[in-house]
Amino acid sequence: MFTIGKLASLTSVSNDTLRYYEQEGLVEPAGKSPAGYRLYDKDSARRIHFIKHAQNCGFTLAEIRELLALRGRDNACCGDVRTRAIEKKLQIEHKIRAMKAMSKALDQLIAECANEAQPVKECTIIAALERATVAAPVQ
Amino acid sequence: MKVEIFYTPGCSECVAAHAKLRAMAQEAVQEVEWRELNILEELDHAVELGVITLPSIVIDGELVFTSMPTVAQLRDALIKRTKARVS
Numbered sequence A: 001m002f003t004i005g006k007l008a009s010l011t012s013v014s015n016d017t018l019r020y021y022e023q024e025g026l027v028e029p030a031g032k033s034p035a036g037y038r039l040y041d042k043d044s045a046r047r048i049h050f051i052k053h054a055q056n057c058g059f060t061l062a063e064i065r066e067l068l069a070l071r072g073r074d075n076a077c078c079g080d081v082r083t084r085a086i087e088k089k090l091q092i093e094h095k096i097r098a099m100k101a102m103s104k105a106l107d108q109l110i111a112e113c114a115n116e117a118q119p120v121k122e123c124t125i126i127a128a129l130e131r132a133t134v135a136a137p138v139q
Numbered sequence B: 001m002k003v004e005i006f007y008t009p010g011c012s013e014c015v016a017a018h019a020k021l022r023a024m025a026q027e028a029v030q031e032v033e034w035r036e037l038n039i040l041e042e043l044d045h046a047v048e049l050g051v052i053t054l055p056s057i058v059i060d061g062e063l064v065f066t067s068m069p070t071v072a073q074l075r076d077a078l079i080k081r082t083k084a085r086v087s
Helices: A004-011 A015-023 A042-056 A061-071 A078-112 A124-135 B012-028 B043-049 B071-086
Strands: B002-007 B033-038 B056-059 B062-065
Touching: A004 A015, A004 A042, A015 A042, A042 A061, A061 A078, A078 A124, A078 B043, B002 B012, B012 B033, B012 B071, B056 B071, B062 B071
Parallel strands: B002 B033
Antiparallel strands: B002 B056, B056 B062
């Protein structure tokens, strides 16, 4: 059994992050020491590694909670997890497209501002962004 | 009318549901183009159409269902579109 500090060093995660995971119901202490300190076991360390890997793949903590629940469900199958992975990939592909569109919009603004020595009041980028603000719908 | 269903390969329940939905669509709508698309082979096309959950159904280029509809729900959607085309 490990203390929270030991678990933190084993998993390269801070104590605060571990407490946060616990608050979010992602990990639970396996027991308590006679002095009342939380104690964790190897399964806790496995869960933390799982959480970190899933975060690296873009899953949110809420989605990771679902994945952990699936992991412990007897009637769940790999296909359930695979579908979630494919849906995450779709979300990422959407984000990549949105980011590329932003990058392209910036290319256009940068190309339009050819004269670096122009006073800022005449900056075409500022002017274009102001036009965009006016055109944006009021929320 | 073009109906595209994006599905995850290996989902046996989906295959059974597709057969029922396809049979209904072919009966309810004249000249329906029915396509069942493996998401892993059609990812770019799915992203273009705004698909982010599975299964999803796109009708004439519009994302209409983001989970598996019942036969009645799909029939309603198809009939609504057919009427809109006529009027």
